[in-house]
Amino acid sequence: MKIAVVILNWNGVTLLEQFLPSILQFSSEAIVYVADNASTDNSISFVTAHFPTVQIVKNDSNFGFAQGYNEALKHIDADIFALVNSDIEVTENWLVPIIETFEKESRIAIIQPKILDYKNKDYFEYAGAAGGFIDKYGYPYCRGRIFETVEKDKGQYDDDCEIFWASGACFFIRSSVYKELKGFDDDFFAHQEEIDLCWRAVNKGYGIKYNHKSVVYHVGGATLQQGNPKKTFLNFRNSLLMLTKNLPKEKLYLVLFSRMLLDGLAGIQFIFKGKFSHFTAILKAHASFYSLLSNTYKKRGLFQSKKYYNTKSIVYNYYLKAGKVFVK
Structure with missing residues (x-):
């Protein structure tokens, strides 16, 4: 090869x-x-x-x-x-x-x-x-x-x-x-x-x-460090774009709505930590997502697999059940 x-x-x-x-x-x-x-x-x-x-x-x-x-x-x-x-x-x-x-x-x-x-x-x-x-x-x-x-x-x-x-x-x-x-x-x-x-x-x-x-x-973080607000913006915005393109249709709207609520909770957490630039980055990420939404939806393929996730909620497992390591 x-x-x-x-x-x-x-x-x-x-x-x-x-x-x-x-x-x-x-x-x-x-x-x-x-x-x-x-x-x-x-x-x-x-x-x-x-x-x-x-x-x-x-x-x-x-x-x-x-x-x-x-x-x-x-x-x-x-x-x-x-x-x-x-x-x-x-x-x-x-x-x-x-x-x-x-x-x-x-x-x-x-x-x-x-x-x-x-x-x-x-x-x-x-x-x-x-x-x-x-x-x-x-x-x-x-x-x-x-x-x-x-x-x-x-x-x-x-x-x-x-x-x-x-x-x-x-x-x-x-x-x-x-x-x-x-x-x-x-x-x-x-x-x-x-x-x-x-x-x-x-x-x-x-x-x-x-x-x-x-x-x-x-090495990791050589281009954008983990604490960079631009990284926060890209991660939050791109995750929503990815979901819009790839989720099975019957789950698309509910999952997107749920993610936006969870993003809001993440933003509140940033405020309590005094990381106001990261809170602003989430707001900008959502605004950018809305501006790209129509064009992103057009990129959806003809088929979206219903078997895409391994765990229902990694947030729940990690923070409420102390699931700190991978479990199949």
């Missing part, structure tokens, strides 16, 4: 200097690309000078994660796209088990490796951990990470199971499926676009898998 490892970059020369060497060292099966979102630092000249085997794809503007990859991948020919954050350290033979799964299981369209914390390598990393799921109301969580609780890797998720979504931090997808689904949704800009793409793949009958034999380490 022809594999393209594609690293989306925006003003990330320091990260490229730190993490490109491991990718080049352990990715002999692939061609490595840097897709640059119109950086204003010396990223391109640095890569050209120090890593001449890396292919460069230049975008005209900073399109964010979603459109940034959509634009770049138009210029890359491969059977498998490996979309890798610039703050990922890979390990020896990380591509081999991924290739084997794609070759053996034709229904599997998307794969995620085990994602551990670069800063604390015995623990899972927040963005992806051991594979993603969502609850009935569209709240994402992972095996190994539920809300702010991150588990130590004790081998408890050393199984290659089907999951609902794969982390955009290290995301493998068949190029044919990527093109069939028309890639990420440009309106998302960044955050949860990978969950939306996975949900659309599930609605088309494809499978998504976690492979524990492929291991990477992720």
Whole structure:
């Protein structure tokens, strides 16, 4: 299989200097690309000078994660796209088990490796951990990470199971499926676009898998820190967009209404914590959602799977039942 490892970059020369060497060292099966979102630092000249085997794809503007990859991948020919954050350290033979799964299981369209914390390598990393799921109301969580609780890797998720979504931090997808689904949704800009793409793949009958034999380490928060109000805006807005596109019709309106109430409670919580900028971010997220609602509804596919969630309410389980770890 022809594999393209594609690293989306925006003003990330320091990260490229730190993490490109491991990718080049352990990715002999692939061609490595840097897709640059119109950086204003010396990223391109640095890569050209120090890593001449890396292919460069230049975008005209900073399109964010979603459109940034959509634009770049138009210029890359491969059977498998490996979309890798610039703050990922890979390990020896990380591509081999991924290739084997794609070759053996034709229904599997998307794969995620085990994602551990670069800063604390015995623990899972927040963005992806051991594979993603969502609850009935569209709240994402992972095996190994539920809300702010991150588990130590004790081998408890050393199984290659089907999951609902794969982390955009290290995301493998068949190029044919990527093109069939028309890639990420440009309106998302960044955050949860990978969950939306996975949900659309599930609605088309494809499978998504976690492979524990492929291991990477992720720094996390290199572009937008967890406490950034813009991240709050994108997460709340994009979650509502995703629900509108992918929920089965008989659940759409009730779940959306419930989510908006829950978003209101989250906003009140931010007020009590003195995080007024995050409360404002939720208001802006809802306003943006309403402005995009008509166009987003038109993006709904012909079929929406009724089996999309693993847990009815992760909020209830986590905060009221003390369910801090993943339970199948």
